[in-house]
Amino acid sequence: MRKYLGEFMLIITAVIWGSGFVFTAVSLDYLTPYQLLAARFSIGVIILCIVFYKRLKNIRKSTIIKGIVLGIFLYLAFLLQTIGLQFTTPSKNAFITAVNVVIVPFIAFFAYKRRIDKFELSGAFLAIIGIAFLSLQFTTEVNIGDLLTLACAFAFAYQIFYTAKYVKEEDPILLTVVQMGVAALLAWIVVLFRGEWNFSFEIEGVLSTVYLAVFSTTLAYCLQTIAQKFTNETKTAIILSTEAFWGMVFSVILLNEVLTYRMIIGAIIILIAILLSETKLSFIKRKTLKEKNIIQN
Template identity: 25%
Template sequence: MKNKTMIGHILAFVCIMIWGSTFVSSKILLDTFTPIELLFIRFLIGFITLCILSPKILKLENRKDEIWYILSGLTGVFLYYFIESTALVYTYATNVGVIISIAPFFTSILAYLCFKDEPFKINFVVGFIVAFIGIFFISFNGQQMHLSPKGDILTIVAAIMWAIYSVVLKKVNALGHTSIQNTKRIFAWGLFFMTLSLPILGFDVSIDEILIPRNLLNLLFLGVIACAGCFVIWNHSCSILGSVRTNQYVYLNPIATIIFSVIILHEKITPCIVLGTILTLSGLIISEYKKES
């Protein structure tokens, strides 16, 4: 049991580290594609990858179970990513980085309301506050915070969407199918909702733009690894640890971003970043340690 739990923690950590690096690829690709175009292409690549890995069509014993896949695709794939991308148009990336970190808090509240087996304890609140302060130091790094109500509210909504997805995912995992099968079906519904939005939001992408080497490599990274690979291991981690414990790793996302900023963009590490990293890791330890006791 301990080995299985450790695997769950490792999977969540690896996933967050990869997701923390995606900003580099996204920044490059947004020079060519709009947010919805990039979103659709990366998840389409991810879906095709999962179909190759698991070509068998998942047949549900109870058609009513489809609602959990529909809700997962709507909230965790389409709405979360689209709302977050839209928020970046109206507010600063630093604001989004800080505000989105409240997703674990919303997840804990929803899990407590929906499933009494995931108790909402005081240690989680303390850990959340400590980690949130740390994320604040990392994201703003001594700069002045600029409030943008429209963008900031959209980011809060995005965090709520991810929390809903995390809770609904528990229902999906309880159906007993493999993580790849579940993720593939969730992606299918996410792409369905994206397709409905394309006539309104617009989609003007040429194959020549996709085949530009720089674009193609980054699209493959986002689609195959960050989407297909990470969603599978994240969903599997949730099935092992539960949605609340797995989502605590969201606190590490800004740290992962800082690491790749230093490695790839050669950005400097400042005292604020060091302090923020210590606080964020401390918050995660506080939340997890009490739960193990």
């Protein structure tokens, strides 16, 4: 039951992140990318501290250290994605970022010497193909923006991997608080370095930024961290990759983007990827049942 609860929380996270594409587009009309990151992470950590202030009394040194690691990977991922976007197209940026879904199982393999599950790996590659259909404008040209975005994908992959590792022993809420606080601190250092102190307070930009802070940052990362207590890192990456699908859905609904056959094909492939990764459980159950019958006979 907990497994399915974790997967449901990850689906909600992906839906929230998918909606975030629309609000990010609005916010960037009023703030620079670096200002937006500083604002969303700062608001996020403030909300978490207010809501869970009683838990902060019980924070452990190990939680702080692990939260710092997660916070560095989290902000590094967003920073590389933001810089990469300045040199490549949004579609390629979204696609290459999603490559983390394939990177995660290999990180786990090298870290734990654990055999890569064929169902989950196949699901990961299918998810990438589906995302390509959803977002990628097929070109062979590779530039510095693509390489920076690939580095971003590795940072997101390590954030997912270490979250799965750390959350087994730490309070997921406190882990999220520290992670968010570190990301906010790094974001403000970058804003200071760039001298971008002139923030816009136009109501449309403020409301979009608040949405990103409350839902796409605070709520989404809380859900992800808690969910990873019950779901392995590869399954997490596959489910979170549906962010691209939900981004398409919200773009069609809210921004009147035209729905194409390629988008529909991509959505179907991503759905097949998730179902394939779920096949492992039923396969193991059938195998176990078959072995029991052989022993009994």
